[in-house]
Amino acid sequence: MKRLLILLLVLIFLATALFAQKPVQKTIKPLNEAELPRGTGTIAIVDVNLIDGNGGKAIPNASVLVKGDKIIAAGPSKSIQIPEGAKIIQGKGMSLLPGLIDSHFHIDGAEDLPSIFLQNGITSIRDPGLWIEVYDQVRKSGKYNPRLFLSGPHLDGSPPAYPNDAYVVRDEAEAVRQVNEVADQGSTVIKIYFRTPPGMIKAITDAAHKRGIPVTGHLEITEAKHAIEAGLDGIEHITSFGLSLTPKREAEKYRQGMLADNNYRKQGRYESWAAIDLNSPAADSLTRFLVRKGTFVSPTLAVFEYQSGPGTIDSIKLKGFDKMMKLTAKLQKEGVNIVVGSHSMVPYAEKGWAYQREMELFVESGISNAAVIHAATMENARFFRIDNYLGSIEKGKLADLILVKGNPLEDIKVMRNIEKVMINGVFVR
Incomplete structure (x- = not known):
């Protein structure tokens, strides 16, 4: 009887510990839900x-x-x-x-853009990094708009890459306070930007998960595996995996170049990606890791797209972008949760058609049409945590x-x- 009681107490302790560690899961709702037609x-x-x-x-x-x-x-x-x-x-x-779901939408100062996207079939958009108040005029415009899943400004270190869209966090307390403030405003996701100190990522993800909100990140100069181990749910941009696939010495060169000047990435990321070996053990290890963790990846290929044309061809950009496409296909085929994000304004699409261009690039990468549509609908619904009422x-x-x-x-x-x-x-x- 005594042994049975001890066993029961141990089981209660383990169950309590497991429950305490489990993140809060809640259904996410768009901020403009009450404003939508019905x-x-x-x-x-x-x-x-x-x-x-x-x-x-x-x-x-x-x-x-x-x-x-x-x-x-x-x-x-x-x-x-x-x-x-x-x-x-x-x-x-x-x-x-x-209805199509866009995991990476930027309004880019064009207040008519959400309405245009809706007319082109995108019924839900998520802006991962902008003050929620920026959408006030969009919501008051009287136009039909898609469901708006907003984040509030992305969290970045100093100096921020995009000061107008960022909230600079200097320590964990400041980061946690910002997470809770935007959660109170109705934030549907928290986005970490690449200058956020790596040591803060766990504090941010812990705070967000307590509020039932997922966390995604544009990493670039933070090793993706480390950020995901700290609790990151999603990765924005295929380029966020650069450090994971580059030899340490070259990766540090890129990282220091970025720390010195944000613009270093404009050409530096293509140079770095042109040298990546996608058949390496590092690429296979990364793929298995992402599958095991269930991480969502929004590649946003269209914003990095480079096409050869008349005149001088930048062979480095051409090769670098080809590697980005090939990694996207590799991840999807191996079972990583790939989703579709437009980035709104991209080099080779007219205004309002960036999402469709992203879908086309997925297919050009080697992903089947059926898988692309699944990524654009149900997979994105799972990423948003809205799959119980949308996505299929x-x-x-x-x-x-x-x-x-x-x-x-x-x-x-x-x-x-x-x-x-x-x-x-x-x-x-």
Whole structure:
């Protein structure tokens, strides 16, 4: 009896310790949830090619029923009974997908950009590093906007890389206080920038996780494995893995160059990446580590894209960018959680189309069309912690949907052929 009591006490102690260490998990909500339109009627989208976001095969000749702001049925048309009085949308020759989710959006001083992105099929955006107040005018504009998942300013060390978008943290107490202040404002994520002292990352992630908020980071001069071990949930930019893949001596040269001048990266990152060996044990080790940790990676390839053209060709940039693309494909194929982030304004896309260019670059890297769509929808929903109500076309989920002309599983460029966009059961295009 005594042994049984001791065993019971040990089990209680272990369970208590495990519970105490487990981060708080909560469903994240957009800051503008109350401002979004909300459907009231019943809509049937019929005879459509259904790509539900879960990564499986498309369902041809499918129908989806929306009542109010929710999906109430989805599947083969023969299995869906359309209620009397429903508004019918003919989807023949088109594909229906979940609304696209953008993990890395920057407003860049263009207050019309969120609305433009929504018109182009992106129904949720996350700005990982800007004062929440900057979006006040966007929210008051009267325009339809996507769901806004905002972070507040990114946390950076001194001198900050982007002073207007940063909150400079000088010690752990200051960092923790800032995390709690933006959490009180409704922050949906915390972003760490590359000058944040590595020793502060754990304090920041611990504070954020207590509030149920994920933490992501643009690292560049911090070793990614160390930051992830400290609690980082996501990585912004494929270039954040540079130090993990570069020999120590060369990595330190790059790091010191960045510490001396932020602009060093403009050419330095391409020089560094051109020399990386993606078949090395370091690359394989990094891949296994990211899979084991369940880390989300938003590569933002489009902002680094370099194309050869007339005139002098920068072979270093060409080679460096090719390595970035190849690593992205390697990580995805090995099981890393890759998601789609646009960076909003990129060199080879017109205003409003950066997200589609990012999807196209994923395919050009060697990732399948189906995997790209999954990364743009359900994987991003998991990264945002909104997968219980968005990210896929399933009964009970909110009706954020897009109709595109053609089949993006056959040609990813079809994602530019936006016919209709629905958010919360309301067509906004």
